[in-house]
Amino acid sequence: MAKDKKTFQDRLAEEIDEAITNGSDEDVRKEADEAGEDIAAFGDRMRAWLETAKDEVAEMAMKEAKAAAEKDRATREQNVVSMPQRRPGSRPDSFMPDTVAARHGKKLSERDRKGIEKDLEDLFDDDAWPDKKGEDE
Structure with missing residues (x-):
């Protein structure tokens, strides 16, 4: 097992963290009073600092989102293949489609x-049909 070599500052920081974390609220208030600290004023300063921090984070997030959107807009046109618009040929304004379904x-x-009429004439024209072989009429 390797020896854990911590610097003096690391050990001091750990001790302070441990003292604050494990200390009761009453002990922390008592120490602050003995040191002449105003806990209420400190709390107000911390709340104000947190509000400004929230605003700064929100502003940074908005700037990042705008930059990402701008980058997307800049590259989007390069990724889109335009399709040629199909236009009808030179049709007169009074054009009527040939089939009933189209109309x-x-x-x-x-x-x-x-x-x-032509289809009906062909249908009833006996000469238009091939002769039936092997069948009686």
Whole structure:
């Protein structure tokens, strides 16, 4: 086991910490009174110091947060890939889609009517269908 070599200041600090930690409130007050210390004034000074410390910590945290946000803003644009905007081709203002589904059920165009009539003619045209082989009519 290695010898613990503490300096005089380290041993003194430990003794003071131990005396304060293990001492009762009455003993601490008695010692402060004997030394001529005003405990109430000391408490007020400590509370004021803690308030300023809290304010300083909050201010430092706000500065760090602002710096982080600024850094994020500066690097964000480099990380984003812009997508080209798709624009419709040169469509006239009166453009009407060709299919009923695209028009959401609006009235049929003349082109639609002609297409439906052609489909019906082909459907009922017996010559358009291949001959049935091996089946009786």
